[in-house]
Amino acid sequence: MRNVKISTRLYSLVGLALTILVLAITFFLNYSHAKLESERKHGLAQMDATAIAIFQKYYKLEQSGAMTREQAQTASKEVISAMRYGGNGYFWINDMHPTMIMHPIKPELNGTDLSQNKDPTGKFIFVQFANTVKKSGEGFVDYY
Incomplete structure (x- = not known):
């Protein structure tokens, strides 16, 4: 190691530091992407639960005789058609x-x-x- 020039040692050290930095950034970006995707899926699942609750409400009204099947389906479609999420998302x-x-x-x-x-x-x-x-x-x- 004594025969290696100082400039070669410095380049090696800088190269190692850059490699570690690139690996750390790659790990962070992958982690961030996975976390964002997980959060988005969780939010969508909550919105889906809301839509399902709407269907269940109108199904119960149909089952109780308060609405016909056609009325319940029409009403649930109207409510679902108005639902939006994230600015441009829809059901x-x-x-x-x-x-x-x-x-x-x-x-x-x-x-x-x-x-x-x-x-x-x-x-x-x-x-x-x-x-x-x-x-x-x-x-x-x-x-x-």
Whole structure:
């Protein structure tokens, strides 16, 4: 080590410090991304719970005879169509086929078969939504 120039030692030390810094930043960014994603999923799950409570309310009204099934479904669709989150987020309703039941932004989709709809990566997203619910009862699907 005595025969190594001081400049080489300094470059090695700086290189090691930069490597450690890059690794620390990478770890921090990955941790931050995972934490933000977890918080967002938690927030969405709470919003979903609100939507489910709305469906349950109107289902109980139907079961009690206070509303017909059609009235209960119409009322729940109206309330859900007005729900928003995060500035531009919204809720829609599709069945397990998947057929669009209610879309608040594109009502022309209502009643249409969504099984062939793909995201830009080629994923059949509505089929994936339905499969996730069939498999787990709930969940998240990444799409673009």
